[in-house]
Amino acid sequence: MxxxxxxxxxxxxxxxxxxxxxxxxxxxxxxxxxxxxxxxxxxxxxxxxxxxxxxxxxxxxxxxxxxxxxxxxxxxxxxxxxxxxxxxxxxxxxxxxxxxxxxxxxxxxxxxxxxxxxxxxxxxxxxxxxxxxxxxxxxxxxxxxxxxxxxxxGKSKGQFYTPAEVSRIMAQLIGIKPSTPYSATVYDPTCGSGSLLLKVADAAPHGLTIYGQEKDNATWALAKMNMILHGNEIADIRKGDTIASPQFTTNDRLDTFDFLVANPPFSVKSWANGLENEYGRFDGYGRPPEKNGDFAFLLHMLKSLKSTGKGAVILPHGVLFRGNAEATIRKVIIKRGYIKGIIGLPANLFYGTGIPACIIIIDKENAQARTGLFMIDASKGFEKDGPKNRLRPRDMHKITDAFTKQVEIPGYSRMVPLSEIENAANDFNLNIPRYIDSSEPEDIQDLHAHIHGGIPNRDIDALDAYWTAFPSLRFELLRPLREGYSELAVEKDDIQATITNSAEYQSFNSATGDLVSEWWSGHREQLAGISGTTRPGDLISGLSENLLDSFHPRPLVDEYAVYEQLMSYWNQTMHDDVALVMNEGWDGAAKPRKTIEDKDRKLSELPDLVIGSGRNASKYKMDLVPPALIVARYFADEKAKLDQLSAEVESAAQVIEELVEENSGEEGLFADAMDDGKITKALARVRLRDAKREDPRSDEVTALSKLIALYDVETAAKKSVKDAGTTLDQATLAQYGKLSIADIQQLVIEDKWRATVEQRIYAEVAGLTLRLITRITELGDRYDKTLSALSTEVEVQSAKVASSLAAMGVE
Incomplete structure (x- = not known):
């Protein structure tokens, strides 16, 4: 396997x-x-x-x-x-x-x-x-x-690793092209376990020539192993303190490289310990503060890049706005045009600290001609992953798309002119919130609407993305009330039906389905052609990028959310399926195999199908084609019959439960037959024998006889279910041996992969609809009763209370 x-x-x-x-x-x-x-x-x-x-x-x-x-x-x-x-x-x-x-x-x-x-x-x-x-x-x-x-x-020992998602983003940001040769050099002066270097090298078609330095001995050893494990045996990873003792030097000058990436330790207080030769790193900038090494590392990196070099560095947000010596250094760097962009990342992303950090993108090529910095506030795009936050595939793609294409997105990204950064109000402060307002708009309560009724058009206009997708739906749901205000044109209980039954919504759903079908059909031949030479990374890249392009022009739907649905399924299931097909072929990957059972080595697999029972049971694992897919395609009638029989078992059990409940308790007919509050078929039979001797015509005898008959019906129904289940399981197992490669591809590509991806995309669209329904209902509830109506209601209720008190003799 x-x-x-x-x-x-x-x-x-x-x-x-x-x-x-x-x-x-x-x-x-x-x-x-x-x-x-x-x-x-x-x-x-x-x-x-x-x-x-x-x-x-x-x-x-x-x-x-x-x-x-x-x-x-x-x-x-x-x-x-x-x-x-x-x-x-x-x-x-x-x-x-x-x-x-x-x-x-x-x-x-x-x-x-x-x-x-x-x-x-x-x-x-x-x-x-x-x-x-x-x-x-x-x-x-x-x-x-x-x-x-x-x-x-924990925090004290987790700094040897840069999250892979951040590493992949940095690799995309520094301008590696399909034409970049292996001879191009990449350097990480604080390389940790080397994962960041490797991600960047992987972005080049033929890899890059790797150089790195790491201070900690154990972490340096990890990096050396990591390089070998990734097929980069000749990578040059050296040991030592980068600031005090840089290892890549020639004649007292720092060596320079084509590309640079780094995630240095944040705000090191002892960065100058042992520093004797500055190698000109601080010339023209000023010396970094003694108790904070962030700019010491950044200036080392600037000095280590060639005149056309490009780099990406992770640093705390403080480097963007702290004053004194750091402000002076920052001003010089900005004026020289070395910073191409800044990306603000979510908090709690890195293992050595919980504070938010940023990626500073450096580009020395044509630096003097640079007239602006491209900023991105990506601080809100993440998912929880245990104790840390983690970037999702959608977050990563959105960052790289916005930066590489220089796309300005309100509240997320913009090109900030240097003139704006240099003006008196900002004075070279690069704090991202100064330039990008990513705060959520406040949901303002409208006093005029509360007093006079109606829904403010301002709140309705805020749903413009929906009205773009469904132009007529706005007027089906809402009608003008007075200047600046509208009211519901339907009852609140009818809002959902009005939306989902509208012709525009139906058309939108149908078009979404057509889009997914067209996208999938365009890759069907490629998926069927998976073989030992397939490159899974290229396969999913083509699928996902084409899906993004297909949904980009669609109104309302966020193409990155759709992309996320595909990528999450790829990571959970499809990648393993593709690997199986590549290694074993379609027919080999689809064959059932016996589960692995090894008590001595504590190995045990949960079976997908069990034939027989007890020690003689045969347990099977279906890695590629789950039994449910076989049943759905080839044995739908048998499954429907099994479900019906199972429903009969449940029905019989429910009737028994109701009968027992009806006759339980100290005075109940089953009181003498129950043991610890329960009555089994065996107990009922024993008591029935005694009850017949006492009074064969008693209500107890009738009730017990009925109960035993119901138990017999339940037993027969359970046997029918077991027999039908066994027959279905055996037929399902036998069907695997009858499958052609075309059958297997139909089951996997269409019934498994396509059906799951489609279902996830439809769920994404359904979520958008639910948000519209919720918001319209919320606005309708908020302004449903005017102040006058509420006052009248208070007066009516007050009168009722006063009347009740008077009736009780209370003044």
């Missing part, structure tokens, strides 16, 4: 679970990532004779497998990894984790079992084809681990 991304993630996190408890996440990540590395290079050496990593005898993952259950497993694992490190000059890179550490892994049998289980988890993974498909499954798994380790490590 092909290795699925979701299964890989699950296995890797099981590895972390084996270690959790004995050490902090920032420590156990080293063990999991080291084994991931050893397993990967071992598999790669088997499939690639030209692999740059030499796997020596005694230093492979296969050797680690032989240590399982060994009393000296920890020491033997250390020695095997040491051999691999020595053969590839990776000492102090892959051998930092001590697999014989009793304080972290336990003593004796505890260590033996823990490491045996850990090795077993990795043993099931197969990375031999992980990059052949052009989709970096292993790299994504590494990112998955980095993200989870960073989350669990």
């Amino acid at each position: 092909a290795l699925k991304k979701s299964d890989l993630y699950s296995s890797l996190w099981k590895g972390a679970d084996e270690l959790r408890g004995g050490m902090d996440a920032s420590q156990y990540k080293d063990y999991v990532l080291t084994l991931l590395f050893v397993k990967y290079v071992t598999d790669k050496a088997k499939s690639d004779k030209n692999s740059l990593i030499d796997v020596p005898a005694g230093g492979s993952f296969d050797d680690l497998i032989t240590f399982k259950g060994d009393k000296e497993i920890g020491d033997k694992v250390n020695k095997a990894i040491a051999k691999l490190a020595e053969a590839n000059d990776l000492q102090k890179v892959i051998d930092l984790a001590d697999f014989n550490d009793e304080e972290k892994l336990g003593k004796g049998k505890e260590m033996q079992d823990r490491l045996t289980n850990l090795i077993s988890i990795f043993q099931d993974l197969d990375f031999r084809g992980s990059r052949a498909e052009g989709d970096d499954l292993l790299g994504d798994a590494y990112e998955y681990l980095m993200r989870h380790f960073a989350t669990e490590s």
Whole structure:
């Protein structure tokens, strides 16, 4: 079976679970990532004779497998990894984790079992084809681990990782083109685990020549492993403090690069420690403040770019507006035209801090001719992901589209002229809210409407996007009342029906369906052609970009919301399906397989279909074609009959429940037959026998006889359901063997993928409709009663109260 991304993630996190408890996440990540590395290079050496990593005898993952259950497993694992490190000059890179550490892994049998289980988890993974498909499954798994380790490590130790979503945005912003050659250089002076560098290099068709520097020894080791795991074995990653001891220099001058990306530590107070040679970084700008290193890093980056170099840097918002020395530096940078744009990001996005940050886009090419900065306030586009916030695919695409196309969107993005930034009111302050008002418009209560009635036209006009899509609907829902005010033309209970039954709404829905059908049909042949040479990234890119283009001219619907529906389904399901088809072909991927059951290794899969019962039951997993799809297409009548039988069981059970309820209690007819408030068929029979002896014509005998008869009906109905279910399950399993490739493609491409994506897009449109219904209803309720009407109602109620009090003799 092909290795699925979701299964890989699950296995890797099981590895972390084996270690959790004995050490902090920032420590156990080293063990999991080291084994991931050893397993990967071992598999790669088997499939690639030209692999740059030499796997020596005694230093492979296969050797680690032989240590399982060994009393000296920890020491033997250390020695095997040491051999691999020595053969590839990776000492102090892959051998930092001590697999014989009793304080972290336990003593004796505890260590033996823990490491045996850990090795077993990795043993099931197969990375031999992980990059052949052009989709970096292993790299994504590494990112998955980095993200989870960073989350669990907390604020103090989570700075080694830049969220992958932010990295992808930065790669798009710095101007890498299809023509960018591999010889172009990219540099990250604070590279952490290297993920940001790799995302940028991946944006170039043939990759880039990678350079990076990292201060922390353990994180530098992570970066070295990360480069190898991503097929960038020759990346130049050096160790040291970037400010005090930059490693990329020539004759006391900083080396320069074509591209630069960085996520330096925020506001470092000790940035100048050990600084002797400034390498001209501060010349012409001024020295950054001693207790804040943000501009020290930014000036280092400016100095490290070629005259046409481009870069993207993540920094706290303070660099945009803080005064004194930083204001002086900022003014010089702006005047030189080096800043091309600024993007404000959501808060709580990064692992080392919860404060919001921004991306500063640097472009030295034609800097002197720059007349403005392009600003984006993307602070509100995110989703919650555990303790952190996370950018969604729609947020990422909207940012890159707005910036690369220089699209001005009210409340989101605009080109800010330098003259506006330089004027006396702003004085080179780049705080984004000065230039973009992204606040939500206030929902103002209209006193005149409360007094005299009517809905303010101002509130109705605010729904202009809906009236553009449904021009006549406004006049079906509302009619003029007086100057500046309208009233409902329908009853409030009829608002929803008026909207959904309108010809314009029906036409809009129909056109949306036609658009989706046309888009999908245009890619049907491409999807049917999925094979071992398919590049999943290119496949989903073509699908999603075409979907965006299709919905862009549509009124009302947000094309990025539609895009999100496709991308979320791709990440949840479609990517794994495509990987299965690529590795096993359509027919192979669709074949049922027995579930994996291994009690010793704690492996158990939830089956999709079970034939038989008890120990003789056969449990099947259908990875590509779920049984429900087979049933819906080939056995709809049988399923309808099964549903009817199930309904009869429920009906019989309900009648029994009502009869028991009716005759329960101390005085009830079933009182003598009940045990602990319940009455079973067996109890009813025993009591019926005794009751007949006492009085064969009693009401109790009649009721008990009726109950037993109902139990018999229920039992027969349950048997019918079981028999029909068994027959349907057997027919469903047999049907898999009859499927042609065309049948499989119909089931997967149309019944599974298309149906799900269509359903999600329709749900998006339905959500828009619900918002219109809710808003019109809200406005109708808000101004439904005038002040005069309310006053009259108060007077009427007051009179009723006074009358009641008088009747009681109260004055």
